[in-house]
Amino acid sequence: MSMDDIYHMPGHLIRRAQQIAVSLFLEECAPVDLTPVQFAALVTVRDNPGIDATRLSALVAFDRSTLGNVLERMEAKELIQRSGSKGDKRIKVLHLSPKGERVLQEAGPLAQRAQERILAPLAPEDREIFMRMLGQLVELNNEASRVPLRLDAVRSSDAA
Amino acid sequence: MSMDDIYHMPGHLIRRAQQIAVSLFLEECAPVDLTPVQFAALVTVRDNPGIDATRLSALVAFDRSTLGNVLERMEAKELIQRSGSKGDKRIKVLHLSPKGERVLQEAGPLAQRAQERILAPLAPEDREIFMRMLGQLVELNNEASRVPLRLDAVRSSDAA
DNA sequence: GAAAAATCGTCCGTATACTGATTAACAGGA
DNA sequence: TCCTGTTAATCAGTATACGGACGATTTTTC
Numbered sequence: 233m234s235m236d237d238i239y240h241m242p243g244h245l246i247r248r249a250q251q252i253a254v255s256l257f258l259e260e261c262a263p264v265d266l267t268p269v270q271f272a273a274l275v276t277v278r279d280n281p282g283i284d285a286t287r288l289s290a291l292v293a294f295d296r297s298t299l300g301n302v303l304e305r306m307e308a309k310e311l312i313q314r315s316g317s318k319g320d321k322r323i324k325v326l327h328l329s330p331k332g333e334r335v336l337q338e339a340g341p342l343a344q345r346a347q348e349r350i351l352a353p354l355a356p357e358d359r360e361i362f363m364r365m366l367g368q369l370v371e372l373n374n375e376a377s378r379v380p381l382r383l384d385a386v387r388s389s390d391a392a
Numbered sequence: 393m394s395m396d397d398i399y400h401m402p403g404h405l406i407r408r409a410q411q412i413a414v415s416l417f418l419e420e421c422a423p424v425d426l427t428p429v430q431f432a433a434l435v436t437v438r439d440n441p442g443i444d445a446t447r448l449s450a451l452v453a454f455d456r457s458t459l460g461n462v463l464e465r466m467e468a469k470e471l472i473q474r475s476g477s478k479g480d481k482r483i484k485v486l487h488l489s490p491k492g493e494r495v496l497q498e499a500g501p502l503a504q505r506a507q508e509r510i511l512a513p514l515a516p517e518d519r520e521i522f523m524r525m526l527g528q529l530v531e532l533n534n535e536a537s538r539v540p541l542r543l544d545a546v547r548s549s550d551a552a
Numbered sequence: 553g554a555a556a557a558a559t560c561g562t563c564c565g566t567a568t569a570c571t572g573a574t575t576a577a578c579a580g581g582a
Numbered sequence: 583t584c585c586t587g588t589t590a591a592t593c594a595g596t597a598t599a600c601g602g603a604c605g606a607t608t609t610t611t612c
Contacts, residue, residue, distance in 0.1 A: 233435060233496075233500040233503065233504070234435065234439055235435055235436050235439040235440070235451070237435075238432050238435055238436070238452070240523070240527070241503075241507050242413065242507050242510045242511055242523065242526070243413040243414075243416075243417055243428050243503075243506065243507055243510060244428075244432060245523070245526045245527060245530050246406065246409050246410050246413045246510070246526070247410060247413070247428065248453055248530045248537065248541070249406050249409075249410075249526060249529060249530050249533075250406050250407060250409075250410040251453070251537045251539065251599080251600095252529075252530065252533045252534075252536050252537045253402065253403040253406045253407070254403075254568095254599085254600095255536055255537055255600090256403075256533075256536050257403055258600095259536075267567070267568080268403050268404075268407065268568095269407075269567080269568065270567095272398050272404060275393060275394065275395055275397075275398055276395050276398070279394055279395040280395070284590075284591095285590080285591075286589080286590060286591080291395070292398070293408055293411070294568090294569085295568085295569055295570055295571095296570095296590090296591085297569080297570065297571080297572095297591095297592080297593085298567090298568055298569050298570075300591070300592065300593090301567080301568080302567080302568080305566090305567080320577080320578070320589095320590085321576080321577060321578085321590095322576065322577050322578070322589070322590040322591070323577095323589095323590065323591085324590085324591075336393075340393040343393070343401075343403075344393070346403065347401050347402050347403055349533075349536070350402045350403060350406070350529070350533070351402055351529070352532075352533075353528055353529050353531070353532030353533055354525055354528060354529060358525055361521070361525070362522070362525045362526075362529070363400070363402065363405070365514055365518055365521070365522045365525075366402070366405045366406070366409060366522075367400070367405060368513055368514060369409060369412075369510070369511070369513050369514055369522070370405050370408045370409050370412065371513070372512075372513030373409075373412045373416075373509075373510070373512075373513055374412075376412050376415055376416050376419075376509070377408065377411045377412045377415055379411065379569085379570080381408070411569080411570095414569085414570095414598095415570090418570095427597070427598080428598095429597080429598065429599095430597095444560075444561090445560075445561070446559075446560060446561080454598090454599085455598085455599055455600050455601090456560090456561085456562095456600095457561095457562080457563085457564095457599080457600065457601080457602095458597090458598060458599050458600070460561070460562065460563090461597080461598080462597080462598080465596090465597080480559095480560085480607080480608070481560095481606080481607060481608085482559065482560040482561070482606065482607050482608070483559095483560065483561085483607095484560085484561075539599085539600080
């Protein structure tokens with residue numbers, strides 16, 4: 233196990249790919265001041281109005297504790313609203329603010345461009361192949377993750 | 393840009409792959425109490441005795457600020473030694489401790505197994521293809537990263 | 553050789569990631 | 583109704599990741 237082996241280890245390359253993906257995303261989305269995690273949360277809250285934090289974390293495969301801080305920052309930026317639920321007093325339901333809607337609208341094309349730049353080094357005909365393999369790797373390793381994706385997280389009724 | 397699009401975005405899948413890779417690594421390497429970052433640092437210090445933190449950060453593509461904390465923890469665990477350089481008083485040179493050598497020896501096979509588990513979901517004939525593409529993506533996007541890999545970081549003379 | 557530029561380690565602030573513990577609230581059964 | 587098990591949110595602790603700034607020092611340049 234030498235230094236040169238490190239450079240060819242999947243874990244190492246994935247870590248660097250993550251550095252690159254985040255960097256490109258932040259660069260493209262600087263005008264809207266969004267991180268990749270915040271963007272994903274924003275989209276998912278919009279598509280699931282009235283969802284709670286725990287379900288949201290399952291839908292985007294975020295750690296529940298981390299998500300609390302993320303939502304706090306997004307609330308401070310007035311992108312989302314957190315309000316108590318009448319039915320269940322433990323829950324805080326989430327909704328996009330008008331500002332959140334506007335920001336998300338503007339962020340869409342920027343995020344898209346970041347994704348294109350991530351794959352840009354691959355030959356066009358390889359990009360789909362790569363994405364298919366990456367998807368397979370993630371999907372079949374889902375349970376290995378500390379925070380598995382849970383698509384069965386019930387779509388919260390908008391009973392805020 | 394809907395929620396389902398998120399699931400097929402390179403950035404999102406890379407983030408989840410990173411979660412998985414770290415999780416599998418920590419699981420396999422629990423006996424030696426090493427994180428992926430600490431393992432890479434350990435290997436690189438062993439292969440470049442007397443290196444300083446700045447060069448090390450370039451060789452493994454770590455952020456310099458982060459690396460300071462990582463090295464601090466590794467010194468606390470007595471895996472490495474940091475000592476002032478005679479020649480240049482700004483520099484602290486790095487060396488593996490005997491315990492660091494032992495731990496690294498034990499960690500090698502464990503780290504190897506973690507890497508195999510990461511790629512396990514792919515068909516055997518696809519693994520090489522995937523790694524080649526991933527390597528290409530990282531290499532050609534190197535400059536896009538906040539902390540580009542710098543192989544020209546001079547191999548520090550062991551002139552501690 | 554002294555001023556200017558570059559370098560090294562460090563610290564601060566922010567954001568993500570995960571564990572484990574705690575507290576409040578809910579839900580079902582005895 | 584009380585008890586139990588579960589769930590939601592939060593907090594404390596650890597680790598990674600990055601930018602920016604700072605002091606000490608070294609190197610460059612004039």
